[in-house]
Amino acid sequence: MDGSLLAATRTTCPYCGVGCGVLAGADGSVRGDPAHPANQGRLCSKGAALGETTGLEGRLLHPMVDGKRASWDAALDAAAEGFRRALAQHGPEGVALYVSGQLLTEDYYAANKLAKGFLGTGNIDSNSRLCMASAVAGHRRAFGEDLVPGVYADLEQADLVILVGSNLAWCHPVLHQRILAARAIRPQMRLVVVDPRRTASCEAADLHLALRPGSDVALFAGLLAHLGRAGFALPEGLGQVLDVPALTGLAPAQLATFHHWFTTTERVVTLWSQGTNQSSSGTDKANAIINCHLVTGRIGRPGMGPFSVTGQPNAMGGREVGALANMLAGHLDAERPEEVAALRDFWQAPNLALKPGLKAVDLFRAAEEGRIGAMWVMATNPAVSLPDSAQVRRALARIPTLILSDCHAGSDTAQHAQILLPALGWGEKDGTVTNSERVISRQRGFLPAPGEARADWWIIAQVARRLGWGAHFAWPNAAAIFREHAAVTELARPAPRVFDLGGLADLSDAGYDALPPTQWPVPRQGPRGGRITPPVQRLVVTPFRRPAHQGGMILLTGRLRDQWHTMTRTGRVPRLMQHAHEPVLTVNPADAADLAEGGLVRVASAWGEAVLRLALDAATPRGACFAPMHWTDQLSPCGRINAAVTPATDPVSGQPELKHTPVTLTPFAATWHGVLLARRPLGAALADWCALAPAAEGVFRHEMAGQDAIPFARLAEALGEGPPTIALHAEATGEHRAAWLRDGHLIAVLFLGPNHVLPPREWLISLFAEARIGSAARHALLAGMLPDGPPPSPTLCACHGVSATTIRAAIEAGAGDVAAIGAATCAGTGCGSCKPELAALLALAPA
Ligand SMILES: Nc1nc2c(c(=O)[nH]1)N[C@H]1C(S)=C(S)[C@@H](COP(=O)(O)OP(=O)(O)OC[C@H]3O[C@@H](n4cnc5c(=O)[nH]c(N)nc54)[C@H](O)[C@@H]3O)O[C@H]1N2
Numbered sequence: 001m002d003g004s005l006l007a008a009t010r011t012t013c014p015y016c017g018v019g020c021g022v023l024a025g026a027d028g029s030v031r032g033d034p035a036h037p038a039n040q041g042r043l044c045s046k047g048a049a050l051g052e053t054t055g056l057e058g059r060l061l062h063p064m065v066d067g068k069r070a071s072w073d074a075a076l077d078a079a080a081e082g083f084r085r086a087l088a089q090h091g092p093e094g095v096a097l098y099v100s101g102q103l104l105t106e107d108y109y110a111a112n113k114l115a116k117g118f119l120g121t122g123n124i125d126s127n128s129r130l131c132m133a134s135a136v137a138g139h140r141r142a143f144g145e146d147l148v149p150g151v152y153a154d155l156e157q158a159d160l161v162i163l164v165g166s167n168l169a170w171c172h173p174v175l176h177q178r179i180l181a182a183r184a185i186r187p188q189m190r191l192v193v194v195d196p197r198r199t200a201s202c203e204a205a206d207l208h209l210a211l212r213p214g215s216d217v218a219l220f221a222g223l224l225a226h227l228g229r230a231g232f233a234l235p236e237g238l239g240q241v242l243d244v245p246a247l248t249g250l251a252p253a254q255l256a257t258f259h260h261w262f263t264t265t266e267r268v269v270t271l272w273s274q275g276t277n278q279s280s281s282g283t284d285k286a287n288a289i290i291n292c293h294l295v296t297g298r299i300g301r302p303g304m305g306p307f308s309v310t311g312q313p314n315a316m317g318g319r320e321v322g323a324l325a326n327m328l329a330g331h332l333d334a335e336r337p338e339e340v341a342a343l344r345d346f347w348q349a350p351n352l353a354l355k356p357g358l359k360a361v362d363l364f365r366a367a368e369e370g371r372i373g374a375m376w377v378m379a380t381n382p383a384v385s386l387p388d389s390a391q392v393r394r395a396l397a398r399i400p401t402l403i404l405s406d407c408h409a410g411s412d413t414a415q416h417a418q419i420l421l422p423a424l425g426w427g428e429k430d431g432t433v434t435n436s437e438r439v440i441s442r443q444r445g446f447l448p449a450p451g452e453a454r455a456d457w458w459i460i461a462q463v464a465r466r467l468g469w470g471a472h473f474a475w476p477n478a479a480a481i482f483r484e485h486a487a488v489t490e491l492a493r494p495a496p497r498v499f500d501l502g503g504l505a506d507l508s509d510a511g512y513d514a515l516p517p518t519q520w521p522v523p524r525q526g527p528r529g530g531r532i533t534p535p536v537q538r539l540v541v542t543p544f545r546r547p548a549h550q551g552g553m554i555l556l557t558g559r560l561r562d563q564w565h566t567m568t569r570t571g572r573v574p575r576l577m578q579h580a581h582e583p584v585l586t587v588n589p590a591d592a593a594d595l596a597e598g599g600l601v602r603v604a605s606a607w608g609e610a611v612l613r614l615a616l617d618a619a620t621p622r623g624a625c626f627a628p629m630h631w632t633d634q635l636s637p638c639g640r641i642n643a644a645v646t647p648a649t650d651p652v653s654g655q656p657e658l659k660h661t662p663v664t665l666t667p668f669a670a671t672w673h674g675v676l677l678a679r680r681p682l683g684a685a686l687a688d689w690c691a692l693a694p695a696a697e698g699v700f701r702h703e704m705a706g707q708d709a710i711p712f713a714r715l716a717e718a719l720g721e722g723p724p725t726i727a728l729h730a731e732a733t734g735e736h737r738a739a740w741l742r743d744g745h746l747i748a749v750l751f752l753g754p755n756h757v758l759p760p761r762e763w764l765i766s767l768f769a770e771a772r773i774g775s776a777a778r779h780a781l782l783a784g785m786l787p788d789g790p791p792p793s794p795t796l797c798a799c800h801g802v803s804a805t806t807i808r809a810a811i812e813a814g815a816g817d818v819a820a821i822g823a824a825t826c827a828g829t830g831c832g833s834c835k836p837e838l839a840a841l842l843a844l845a846p847a
Pocket residue numbers: 016017131164165166167168170171172194195196197199212213214215216273274275276279310311312556557558559560561562563564565659
């Protein structure tokens with residue numbers, strides 16, 4: 001072991017539900033923990049960049065009340081007073097908590113106890129409603145409990161892995177790499193991807209089923225009927241007769257291959273994610289998948305099973321503590337009076353909520369109608385991430401007491417909150433998270449608490465104390481909360497329940513601090529962890545239904561490789577912003593007759609609109625377009641796609657249909673386009689359309705476009721640098737160029753023109769690194785073109801900063817496959833998530 005490894009803290013990545021172990025050095029270095037079972041040392045681009053996100057810039061460091069800094073006492077008093085007023089006016093139904101899978105289990109447990117046990121309201125819902133609710137409902141219908149039977153090793157031991165509505169290569173990169181590594185050893189292993197788009201996950205697939213959006217139930221009901229014909233026993237009423245080719249748009253030959261592979265392969269894992277869950281038939285999609293595993297008995301054994309992967313680092317922990325409006329705690333069942341009574345006694349909570357609360361979309365509707373007097377939002381950004389965001393923003397504005405606990409000061413949701421409470425972030429907080437395969441891992445702090453930030457559970461306990469319930473929230477540390485949570489899982493359970501942490505209920509503080517990754521169940525006696533064969537296995541009839549809204553062009557939404565959600569962390573790392581520095585809508589070239597590639601396009605629906613850069617890409621199917629979910633008012637106000645997304649929900653799970661909105665596309669008629677590069681961020685409100693991104697260390701890029709006169713005065717004021725050092729205004733062509741220098745050092749450059757074709761940004765950005773801008777560069781700036789040589793190319797490998805040009809050069813020099821490119825340039829040897837793009841460059845190269 002080298003010195004830095006000795007000094008490193010063992011912790012867990014705070015991004016996706018793979019739950020990779022991380023070794024964080026005191027020097028800010030971060031690497032994969034070779035001893036963690038999830039990643040065995042690997043990290044993806046986001047995990048590897050964690051060290052660059054722990055800076056304090058943009059952090060919320062002190063409590064704020066009504067826009068002014070306040071003491072903790074004053075802020076906590078104000079929060080408690082808001083709840084007291086709302087309870088007096090509306091009763092328990094008029095208060096709410098809206099929480100998140102980015103809380104630690106201990107925080108989550110405390111929030112749920114406060115809401116259901118003491119505020120006496122079922123109104124605690126989580127952003128997991130947007131994420132896992134359909135999988136949870138599917139599991140509960142099939143297994144009577146929210147159980148993920150499989151383990152990650154199943155993905156390596158399977159002979160057939162089917163990804164349904166999952167872009168694993170970008171969203172769970174380490175799991176994807178594990179699958180590819182296993183297949184390199186056992187080439188007979190097959191990979192099928194079910195996704196309307198040809199995503200990066202398809203690069204390695206043996207079969208890509210580009211089904212019509214929303215038609216997964218038909219695909220799996222068709223598979224089930226085929227399994228019946230192939231001799232597997234189907235109970236009466238389950239074998240639906242559907243015209244699967246017509247409903248899914250898939251060719252009969254492709255369907256036949258899929259049916260044949262599934263029928264004849266014993267070791268099958270069907271892994272699903274948001275293309276399945278975020279649908280008005282999401283729960284039925286989950287059950288249609290599970291049905292196929294149940295009738296073939298492929299569950300609970302090595303290399304097989306239905307596998308819902310979790311999105312957030314602690315989506316699973318939130319489900320364990322029951323922090324959803326229709327769940328209790330510790331997998332207790334709200335519909336069994338004896339279980340409710342057991343929890344009431346254990347918590348000594350006579351007010352325990354007996355009614356389920358409002359699910360997220362309904363909760364924000366109630367708020368808009370003035371029925372919610374106080375809401376506490378923790379670790380989520382609903383102003384951006386919920387659909388129909390104009391409605392959500394009206395709701396947020398209407399809530400008399402809106403409290404937000406967050407690490408960052410400037411989120412879109414923070415703009416509406418009266419009370420801001422600074423929370424500890426990753427590297428500072430301490431507790432546990434549970435990943436997709438039920439492994440509980442510790443997040444450990446290795447940085448000092450910044451400013452006055454405190455742990456979320458502490459903040460919750462303080463508000464509870466002010467409401468008179470201090471004795472029930474008097475935990476000395478996170479370990480005490482974890483023990484209490486573990487004890488809840490041992491409460492009276494007349495029905496068998498798999499989730500059991502009884503074996504951890506007596507963990508000492510030292511044992512908790514040292515807790516290694518531990519897979520549940522962890523009963524006091526009997527076998528622990530491992531694969532689960534669900535004791536209850538029910539088939540569910542899943543009639544095919546079309547998505548809630550039909551017609552026209554269908555907007556799909558989802559994620560990009562290097563961004564995390566609303567970009568509060570990844571949006572400040574230049575190397576993560578290089579993969580996509582502005583919001584882009586992808587459309588099939590055949591659907592873009594009147595739209596210009598690289599121009600701006602208006603995406604309008606019945607709910608609202610957004611404006612994004614247009615990219616043409618045959619990987620997007622005809623009749624659909626794709627937009628990333630990530631952009632916010634802070635980075636691109638017009639690029640917020642949820643302004644246009646439907647709030648339709650699944651009738652069972654209440655999960656919104658974030659992946660199926662009918663839209664129309666029209667050109668955004670800009671009269672001018674521009675780019676402004678500056679030494680500091682100038683905000684994203686510089687022009688009618690604007691996108692801000694960090695471009696390099698200390699360089700910020702502002703892409704702009706407008707429909708009226710160029711707002712020269714507004715730009716000059718935002719920049720605050722006085723007249724430019726060099727400037728050219730060509731009124732005839734509508735081109736304007738300006739540069740600001742200080743002691744020969746570039747401070748800012750501005751290029752404006754009548755169309756979106758402006759000089760290569762990489763070249764302009766590179767000038768900021770020069771100690772002195774020489775006369776050749778000055779002339780080039782004025783001419784708006786490079787002094788010599790071809791324009792620099794985009795970075796493909798974010799881990800090692802390798803550009804497309806370097807990779808093309810390696811291919812020309814003879815690198816014939818991805819591994820050879822890696823050996824020559826290092827590209828693809830970090831997290832590996834750029835490998836699909838390397839393969840694409842190889843495919844383009846002349847043989
Ligand atoms: N890089 C990155 N990784 C992340 C996150 C992130 O923000 N960034 N977030 C994490 C979180 S919280 C989550 S929930 C996961 C999400 O992980 P994924 O679910 O893999 O990601 P998405 O891009 O939301 O959606 C997956 C795919 O669903 C497809 N799809 C759309 N409609 C349909 C349909 O009707 N049927 C089928 N079969 N597919 C459809 C889309 O084309 C898309 O490619 O990612 C986690 N990992």
